[in-house]
Amino acid sequence: MLPILRNRFRYLLLTAIAVGLVSVSCKKKDEQSKADLAQTENVWAQADAIIEEIGTVTFQDSVFNINEYGAVADGTTLNTEAFKAAIDACNQAGGGKVLVPKGTYLTGPIHLKSNVNLHLDADAEVLFTTDKSAYLPAVHTSYEGMEIMNYSPLIYAKGQKNIAVTGNGTFNGQANSENWWPWCGAERYGHKEGEPQQKDEHNLPTLFTMIEDGTPVEERIFGEGHQLRPLFLQTLECENVLIQGVTFTNAPFWVIHPLKSKYITVDGVTVNSHGPNNDGCDPEYSKYVHITNCNFNTGDDCIAIKSGRNGDGRRVNIPSENIVVENCDMKDGHGGVVMGSEISAGVRNVFVRECTMNSPNLDRAIRIKTNTLRGGFVENVYVKDVEVGQVKEAVLKINTYYGIYGTQEGDFIPTIKNINLENVTVENGGKYGLLIQGREEKPVTGISLKNVSIKNAATPLKIENCEPINYVNTTINNEKYGEK
Structure with missing residues (x-):
């Protein structure tokens, strides 16, 4: 420590x-x-x-303008090589700022290197090509908490130190019902019956088998001929990362994904992306993460803290820990701040304060989701000074029976303990104030609510297999719980 x-x-x-x-x-x-x-x-x-x-990330004062390396801001010229040349030159010179000036730039994947700050001017937009072959050859990445060789993330770094993506411009992944999204298999995202999708035998089922068989990551080769969508921005095994100010939209899959990384700051970022699995920020196997001043309006969880899925998570065995979320605004999403469902290596020491959450399309405020195939643990979660306008299902939901691929029962009983809410106000609590579904073999423990006010919850409490909750000065639908 x-x-x-x-x-x-x-x-x-x-x-x-x-x-x-x-x-x-x-x-x-x-x-x-x-x-x-x-x-x-x-x-x-x-x-x-x-x-x-x-701490903070700093860079040399040198500036490398992508236009000086051949970039053309017409929205149609492919600028992959110009981005690469500018990043290489910046890295070789000891670092600095790679500047994307005003204009619209089409590119393939952008691979960051140490000591490089990729900076977008306010009127700059980076469009990522819809040509899937541009994201090959396959790189070491991940999919739903499982490491694989797959299409490159749109913005990618592996094993780098002191890197940043900053500015006030926009990254547009150009994913839609005709590009990337149909592979999720849902008709509402453009999938047509009979067309290939991620649940086909050669995709996720094959990956599940590889993990059960202990296939090395370098031999889990997907990419061309497969239908597993790439991440938007992924840092793999990186240190000292800053993502600041920029906007992400139209993501193929998860948006910001620090994986096996540490010392991460995500500051003042806007994620406005409503596609399938469009999580806003998903730290995984990562530690020392600060998410602050951000706006999330997403097609899935706003923030989801993860630590690997099933056997792959237990193989890696790196908990996500020491994570602070503050001064963020959450609108649409499956959850505001979420732990899971890829959580097999565990999550601990999560602090959430001074956030707002409000949308008729926000399902839950705080959510923990796992099952006995994924197992894992969640402990030491502290939530304070949070204002919730409206949620659909629950203010706090803890689900140890989570599953979207049918029943998922195994031998790994999850442990959930020490979850604390303080100074939380909720105007419209949705279906449930608290919805907790623990396991008889290992009930949820250490739930505490202090100075919590939940109004207009259809059912105040639905609690199974949870030790008595510690209520202090708490009201649900104007009924008092605990003493002042």
Whole structure:
């Protein structure tokens, strides 16, 4: 553990012990209140320490304008080589800014290198070609929490340090009902009966078999002849990454995907993309992640913290941890801040504060989803100062029976504990205030609600296999839970 956090966690532990001794010896409400306050402040000091540990990313002042490397801003000329030449020159010179000036630029995949800041002017738009062959040869990437060799992500970096994508311009993946989306297999996204899609035997079923058989990643070759969509932006095994200010739209699949990466900042980004599996930001096997000042309006989860699927997640065995989400706005989506469903290596130490969530098309505010094939754990989740206008299904949903490919039962019972909501207000709670479905073998534990107000929930509570919830000054549909 890093020194700054080691000291803070040691302090938190000592404080917790002290709080326990005070409660046993004194039993006084005012003493306990002071102890609770100290404990709460120390929890959020951990979030501040994580942000401090992530630090900032800096670059040399050198500027490499893609137009000087042959780029043409007409929206039709393919500029893949111009992007590559500018990035290579910047990297070889020790780093700096690769500038995309005003205009519309068509390109194939963009591969970032160390010490390069890809910067879009406010009036710059990058269009990604619909020619699928441009995303070959296949690269080491992933699909739904499983590592594979597949079409290159639209923006990709592997094993790089000190990289950034910044500016106020737009990345347009040009995915739609005629490009990439039909492969999901849903008619509403353009799929036609009889055409190939991701659930066909040569796609996901083959990948599942490869994972069960222990096939090495380099031999899990997909890409051409297969129908597994590429990610929009993926950093694989990278350190010190900044994604700031830009807008992403029309994504083929997940949008921002730090994979096996650390020290990540996603700041002031807008994701406005309503295609299938268009998650906004999905840290996976990643640690020290700060997502702040962002706007998410998505076709799937706004933020989904992941850690691998089934056997592949257990093989990699890297939990996602030390993640702070703050000052973000979530509109459409399956969930605001979500953990899972690809969660086999576990998630811990997630802090969410000062966010807003509001849309008739937002299904849940906070969501945890897994099953006994995926297993994994979720622990130490803290949510504070969140305003929810409207959700469809639930304010907090914990589901250990999750499945979109039919029943998914196995031998890996998930562990979910220490989930805390504080100072959360909800105007329209949807079908359920709280919807918790734990397992009889291992109930959900350590759920705490403090100063939570949920209005207009059709059913206040639906709870199965969960230890008693700790309510403090909480109301659901104006009914009080816990003491002030």
